[in-house]
Amino acid sequence: MNLQIARGRVIDPESGTDRVVDVFVSDGRIAAFGDAPAGWVAQRRLDAAGLVVAPGLVDLCARMREPGVEGALRVEMRAALAGGVTGVVCPPDTDPPLDEPGLVRMLRQRSREAQGARLYPVGALTTGLQGSALAEIETLAGVGCVAFAQTGCLPRDKSVLLQAMRYARTFDLALWLVPVEESLAGSGVAGAGAVAGRLGLPSIPVVAETVALHTIFELQRATGARIHVGRLSSAPGIELVRAAKREGLPVSADVGIHHVHLIDVDIGYFDSNFRLDPPLRTQRDRDAIVAALADGTLDAICSDHAPLGADDKLLPFGEAAPGATGLETLLPLTLRWAASAGIPLDRALRCVTSGPARVLGEDVGRIAVGAKADLVVFDPREPWRVTGDTLVSDGKITPFIGYELEGRVRYTIVAGEVRHERQPGGAS
Secondary structure, eight states, X not given: OOEEEEEEEEEETTTTEEEEEEEEEETTEEEEESSOOTTOOOSEEEEOTTSEEEEOEEESOBOOOTTTSTTHHHHHHHHHHHTTEEEEEEOSOSSSOSOXXXXXXXXXXXXXXXXXXXXXXXXXXBGGGOSSSBOOHHHHHHTTOOEEEEOSSOOSSHHHHHHHHHHHHHTTXXXXXXXXXXXXXXXXXXXXXXXXXXXXXXXXXXXXXXHHHHHHHHHHHHHOOEEEEOOOOOHHHHHHXXXXXXXXXXXXXXXEHHHHHOOGGGGTTTOGGGOOSSOOOOHHHHHHXXXXXXXXXXXXEEOOBOOOOHHHHSSOGGGSOOOBOOTTTHHHHHHHHHHHHTOOHHHHHHTTTHHHHHHHTOSOSOOOTTSBOOEEEEEEEEEEEOOTTTOOSSOOOOTTTTOEEEEEEEEEEETTEEEEEOOTTSOO
């Protein structure tokens, strides 16, 4: 299809483009912007006057609940499109975990059938994510896994992690690790500090993150493996990543969008909507996160999307499942952060477009002639209230329920196809 997106403010963080110009799409790729190609005939024209045209968002961590819940992927893909997300990284902590080629093939096939965002599966680093024996990493890479992760915490046996790094370096594969040392995190449910102490909640100390990072970087120095550390939460942890980058280690890092805005005080009186993993930490830690996004120490913001139901949260704080929905709030919360921190719009969008695309090593997250036509068209000032009715995802649990946010997606385009559209003030 020949698609013309007319009169929009085109922002491409990768090239620095920020101007009102038409974008022309043909055969799933950007054909031109500015002047139409010779002989151009548009089969569809979108009027983007007053709207922003940007690369589609690339989300480095969003759970689709498949395998596990039949039909869930189709719903969560609709939520992704409603949030302007055109690329979704699915972590391996499914049920069962993504440790077999057949499961990965099935997930990719269901994703194609759903006609949603592009799906990038991350394979399990160890069999069953048990941390004992390496999964079939090379085989999983052959069926489409973009990286390999050990979710939750590092393997107890660090020789397994060393072996994994050596293997990954040999085959030029990337490992994605959550920097948590299980023996130090224990059964904690809140960030260590005054709030956890006042509420009497078992806590997770910052050293659970920093000890894990020291371990990761020491093993990385020994092997040269490419590492991505996901969902940092503390100021000391961010400083260790900053030092590793200065040293030249091949490392990237992200943070969850909720940790860009919230701190431990927001837990209030045991509000389980704020039970997150990693836990919310102090104002100082949140300030360090914001500064690291601004200076590039953190490469990306992810939604850390977890579509939980009410039954998962209507429990005492310590027993409630950690997590929150995030696909549909990722863009407006990124815009909210940019406005409050005085961050230019192109710099903020980089954290959810070209930044995560570079982490993935995929040719997405940019607007350039010949690039894949994965785009979002949104109104950065349109207000909307976060409610169960306005969220498409089956997960209605979020710390921002009831909030009025600004920034609403009008069109989401994947491979040149308009896969989501919404009229101003209307439903999807």
